[in-house]
Amino acid sequence: MSSSGVDDLVTFVAVAKAGSFKAAAATLGRDASVISRRISQLEARLGVRLLIRTTRSVTLTEAGAFYFDRLRMSLDELDAATREVGGFATQPKGVLKLSAPATFGRELIIPVLSKIVQAFPDIKFDVHFSDRLVDIVGEGFDVVLRVGTLPDSSFQYRKLGSFRCILVASPSYLDQHGAPDTVESLNAHACIGFTRFPGWPNWTIEKLGARVTFRPKCPIVADNSEGILIAALEGTGIALSPDYMAAAHLRAGTLVHVLPGWRSTEDTGIHALMPPGTLVPAKSRILVDELALALGDKGSDTSC
Secondary structure (H helix, E strand, O other), rough: OOOOHHHHHHHHHHHHHHHHHHHHHHHHOOOHHHHHHHHHHHHHHHOOOOOEOOOOOOOOOHHHHHHHHHHHHHHHHHHHHHHHHHHHOOOOOOEEEEOOOOHHHHHOOOHHHHHHHHHHHEEEEEEEEOOOOOOOOOOOOOOEEEOOOOOOOOOOEEEEEEEEEEEOOOHHHHHHHHOOOHHHHHHOOEEEEEEOOOOOOEEEEEEEOEEEEOEEEEEEEEHHHHHHHHHHOOOOEEEEEEHHHHHHHHHHHHEOOOOOEEEEEEOEEEEEEEOOOOOOOOHHHHHHHHHHOOOHHOOEEEEO
């Protein structure tokens, strides 16, 4: 139905409620002649008389009374729906479909989601842990978390934080093979290679402005950072692991920081991507704010 058709219906309901064109005109803020013309258009389109007009009042015909009752219920439902859908912009509620890299998501995101659902019980999460590049719009995601460099796009994004990679190994490996005391001595050690590391098959690390690039000897390589960390925990060799993944194991003593101070050369960004447009639902704003707080960045929303 066109906007003019909807306007005719609203006009009819106003006249039926008020009992006169003049009163309805005052309610709608329009001239009484406009109100009368719209009613005539509606009756002509329907092919039935809705109102009986006199010089003093307007009354409903049988058809008009039936139509008014049905329209009033429909318009009340439409008004309620309008108010409710407006609440999605201001009240955090509804199902939020989220995509996050598998390891990163499990390690850091689930605790944040648990905190949110306790504080905002009207928010529900549909979480997809995957390392593939999902189609944000086509697959209906509200927020997608990406690690690394963002491609140019029209999506909204916010930087949540960043990390570097550090060298780690298990105590058992170091007890058996000794701990390297220089970067050059890494050439004598077994390493565990992450094939998605920038510059692979080389490692480039730095300390206090000094930068070294070398090719590690790797009995195991993998494209999954969680697998790399597990191999290090099993004593396979020295891994270049994201610091956020190694942190809990370093505290527990199940991994040891090798060559402290040396780390990957570039900060790797963690970003939240959202569909294009300026209107962000409250549920998405809550999630992104909490993630930024947890990951230590207070960057603002923008566009790629």
